[in-house]
Amino acid sequence: MSDYSFFGDVCSYIDRAAVYTDHPQGLIEQIKQCNSVYKFNFPIKLAHGGYRVITAWRVQHSHHRLPVKGGVRYSRHVNEDEVMALASLMSFKCALMDVPFGGAKGGVCINPLEYKASELESVTRRYTSELIKKNFISPALDVPAPDYGTGEREMAWIADTYSTFFPEQINAYGCVTGKPISLHGIRGRTEATGRGVSFGIREAVSVAEDMKAIGLNTGLEGKRIILQGLGNVGYHTAKFLQEEGAIIIGVAEYNGGIYNIDGLDIEELILLKRSSGSIVNYQKGQSIVNARELLEYECDILIPAALENQITEDNAPRVKAKIVAEAANGPVTKGAEAILLEKNIMIIPDLYLNAGGVTVSYFEWLKNLSRVSFGRMDKRYEEVNNRRILHAMEELTGNKLSETQHKLMETGPGEVDIVNSGLEEIMVSAYHDTRELMKAKEIPDLRTASFVSSVEKIALSYIDRGIFP
Ligand code: NAD
Numbered sequence: 001m002s003d004y005s006f007f008g009d010v011c012s013y014i015d016r017a018a019v020y021t022d023h024p025q026g027l028i029e030q031i032k033q034c035n036s037v038y039k040f041n042f043p044i045k046l047a048h049g050g051y052r053v054i055t056a057w058r059v060q061h062s063h064h065r066l067p068v069k070g071g072v073r074y075s076r077h078v079n080e081d082e083v084m085a086l087a088s089l090m091s092f093k094c095a096l097m098d099v100p101f102g103g104a105k106g107g108v109c110i111n112p113l114e115y116k117a118s119e120l121e122s123v124t125r126r127y128t129s130e131l132i133k134k135n136f137i138s139p140a141l142d143v144p145a146p147d148y149g150t151g152e153r154e155m156a157w158i159a160d161t162y163s164t165f166f167p168e169q170i171n172a173y174g175c176v177t178g179k180p181i182s183l184h185g186i187r188g189r190t191e192a193t194g195r196g197v198s199f200g201i202r203e204a205v206s207v208a209e210d211m212k213a214i215g216l217n218t219g220l221e222g223k224r225i226i227l228q229g230l231g232n233v234g235y236h237t238a239k240f241l242q243e244e245g246a247i248i249i250g251v252a253e254y255n256g257g258i259y260n261i262d263g264l265d266i267e268e269l270i271l272l273k274r275s276s277g278s279i280v281n282y283q284k285g286q287s288i289v290n291a292r293e294l295l296e297y298e299c300d301i302l303i304p305a306a307l308e309n310q311i312t313e314d315n316a317p318r319v320k321a322k323i324v325a326e327a328a329n330g331p332v333t334k335g336a337e338a339i340l341l342e343k344n345i346m347i348i349p350d351l352y353l354n355a356g357g358v359t360v361s362y363f364e365w366l367k368n369l370s371r372v373s374f375g376r377m378d379k380r381y382e383e384v385n386n387r388r389i390l391h392a393m394e395e396l397t398g399n400k401l402s403e404t405q406h407k408l409m410e411t412g413p414g415e416v417d418i419v420n421s422g423l424e425e426i427m428v429s430a431y432h433d434t435r436e437l438m439k440a441k442e443i444p445d446l447r448t449a450s451f452v453s454s455v456e457k458i459a460l461s462y463i464d465r466g467i468f469p
Contacts (some may be wrong), residue, residue, distance in 0.1 A: 006085035006308055007034075009334040014092075017451030020441050021389045024458045027468045031458050032222075036060040040130050044122045054110060055161065056127055058136045058144075061087035061103040064461040067140055069094065069177075069358060069403050071147025072106035072127075072154070075307075082308065083236045084109040086147075086329055088349060090358065095454035099362045104142055106131075112149045124154050128161040137162060139174030139368065145361050146178040148307065149204045150234060152190065155179045175366035185363035188373075188419035189357075194236020195420065196356015197327045199238075199427040201301060204323065207435070214322045214346050216300060221245035222280035223263075226299040226321070228252040228291075229306025230273055233327050233354065237305055246301075250294045254306070256280035257291030286435050291416075295319060304331035310335045319345065339468035341445055348448035351454070352430060359426050363419055374418040382412035 011032050018028045038058045041050045048221060055082060060068045070090040072466040073083075083105050089101025112120060120161055135208060137144065137158075146155055155178040163172040179185035184186035184401035188195070202220055205211060211218050223246045227238050230251055238248050247263040256279055264285055273279050280287060288294055295302060295315060302321035304310045308330030324340060325348045326332060332340065332347060338349060367373060387410050394400055401409070413421070462468045 001413055004309065004333065005081050006330050007081045007088065009330070010085045010088050011453050012334060013447060014455060017448050020443055020452045021455055021459065023455075024468065027459055027462060028455070030462065031062070031455060032088070034059050034061045034087055036136075037080065037084065038134060038136055039080060042130055044119060047119055054108060054123055054126075056108045056130070057207060058106045058131055058142070059084040059087035059104060060142060061092040061105075062134070062192045062458065063102050064458050065094070065099060065100050065102045067138070067143045067363065068104035069101035069102035069143050069145065069365075070106065071145045071178075072108065072150050072158075072359075073147040074108045074112045074123075074149030074154075075090050075154040076109060076111040077307070078107035078109045084358045085308075088405035089329055091458065092451060092454040093355045094358060094448050095349050096459040097353075097359055097426055098433070098457075099358055099382060099426075101143075101290050101358070101362070104144075105147070106144055110405055117153075119156070119268070121157055124157040128158045129165070132162065132165055139169075139171040139245045139365070140438055143174065143361075143365060144176050145357065146232070152178060152180045152185065156183050156416070159183050161429070170371075171369055173441050174365050177364040178357075179364070181411060184364075184368055184421060186360065186367050187414075189360045189364055190232065190422070191240075192255055192360035192419075192423060193233045193357035194238075194327075194441060195240055195355050196359065196423055197233065197237040197303070197305075197325065197353050197428050199245065199356070199424055200348055200353045200431060201241065201303075201325050201442035202324075203428055204325075204346070206300075208368075209347065210304050210435075214344055216322050219245075222247060223239040223300040224249045225301045225303060226250035226252070226297055228295060228302075228304045228310060228331075229328065230279060231306065231336050231396050232427035233357075234303070234305035235266065235270050237357075238298075239270075242266050242464050249299060249390075250288075250297055251279060251293040252288070252291035252306075253279050254291070257288035257294045258285040258286055259294060259297065268447070282416045286460075301325055307331065309333055313339060316340055317343075319343070321345060323348065329354065336426045337447070347445065347447060349450050351447065351450040352434060355430070356423055356427060359423055360419055374415045376415075379412035379414060383410050386412070 084155050087105035094101045155176050158176045162175040173184040225248050250259040296318040298320045301323045303325045305327035310331040312333050313335040316339035323346045434449050443449045
């Protein structure tokens with residue numbers, strides 16, 4: 001598998017989608033290429049003395065919209081091919097969801113578990129200042145976000161470093177998203193990707209025709225789920241699906257898995273992971289030493305939510321799920337995809353399914369540019385209005401509502417309500433728009449349809465500027 005190219009897979013998805021468009025080959029080639037690939041090395045001082053040289057990347061795939069947007073990944077497996085592939089997926093993801101950004105991605109080749117917090121802070125601050133030197137970060141040009149191995153803490157360090165360099169920039173905090181609330185983050189961002197994944201799966205299983213075709217009933221209630229990766233995306237996805245009545249029967253982590261046909265309690269599992277760093281000692285399930293085997297267990301929905309390249313031509317023939325829901329980026333290789341589709345397994349593609357993160361990042365960026373929280377200006381106004389309407393209706397009908405009913409109907413939306421409903425609207429409409437495009441153009445699968453939709457939108461932005469005929 002050493003000659004496997006994730007970026008190669010993404011390019012071939014674009015070629016496959018291009019067949020359903022009538023754009024010239026030159027335009028398709030431009031859409032495929034990464035516009036800028038910046039690789040750099042920098043030293044950091046280790047806590048116990050000595051130095052280590054760190055290799056890092058920032059790739060800007062497409063400048064058809066600015067700023068470009070994409071997470072920063074900390075992993076010892078990070079390499080240029082991977083960062084290029086992830087950057088290009090971001091361009092197509094944003095186009096698909098009508099989020100007005102180009103795509104980018106960052107990568108730092110370290111295993112964060114091997115570093116102390118103070119060392120990770122040095123890495124993050126130095127990474128940020130290297131980006132500043134080359135103009136690879138700013139609210140107008142390139143806005144990073146969390147990804148595998150990074151979270152709020154790293155985004156806070158990035159924001160703090162950038163705003164220290166540019167104290168006069170009024171929009172400085174818009175240089176990165178996924179920040180803590182105290183540093184102008186937005187409520188709902190941490191759980192946004194997982195919430196979006198759960199909305200996407202809910203929409204897919206709501207379509208009777210599609211569920212009948214793969215032998216499933218509609219609805220989430222009772223659906224048996226196996227999850228790979230109990231990190232930010234995996235945990236929140238499982239939490240929201242469990243709340244909707246789905247049953248999590250297996251969870252695979254990098255060092256082992258847990259299986260229980262009657263269901264696992266996701267809150268207990270995450271508490272154990274947070275307190276001990278692992279789920280392997282969970283007592284209310286069967287321990288699976290080779291967690292990768294869980295991908296092959298019988299279930300309704302398999303959710304890879306860890307890393308790319310997890311379902312390959314090797315294990316795809318043994319996958320028994322009815323739906324593979326790509327919460328991670330690129331978990332199914334192109335070769336594996338052909339096998340799964342041949343087996344009549346539905347794939348909900350990463351391009352669509354995990355776009356909730358960038359969607360809410362977009363809301364956070366808007367909040368930073370406007371410097372006001374969503375709902376702050378009109379919450380009370382809406383409450384007063386709602387109260388007036390309710391009183392008028394009570395007078396008209398002679399029926400009095402209870403205090404609880406009043407409270408429920410009067411309360412105006414706060415930031416998190418607006419964020420969650422905006423996210424739901426975008427996830428729901430993108431799913432059905434893509435499915436309709438798939439049907440209208442007789443496209444065989446949702447991934448190709450997602451690429452067709454986004455290639456069309458990116459192509460149009462070049463054509464409208466007169467760059468291509
Ligand atoms: P994370 O670091 O929070 O969690 C990853 C989890 O996967 C960890 O619990 C880790 O222990 C586990 N893991 C690692 N290797 C594994 C293996 N071989 N088998 C099983 N588990 C393994 O990362 P995340 O932010 O949840 O990102 C996960 C995936 O989702 C990545 O592909 C990322 O690109 C994608 N994604 C993340 C976001 C976001 O907002 N964080 C947005 C879009 C897409």
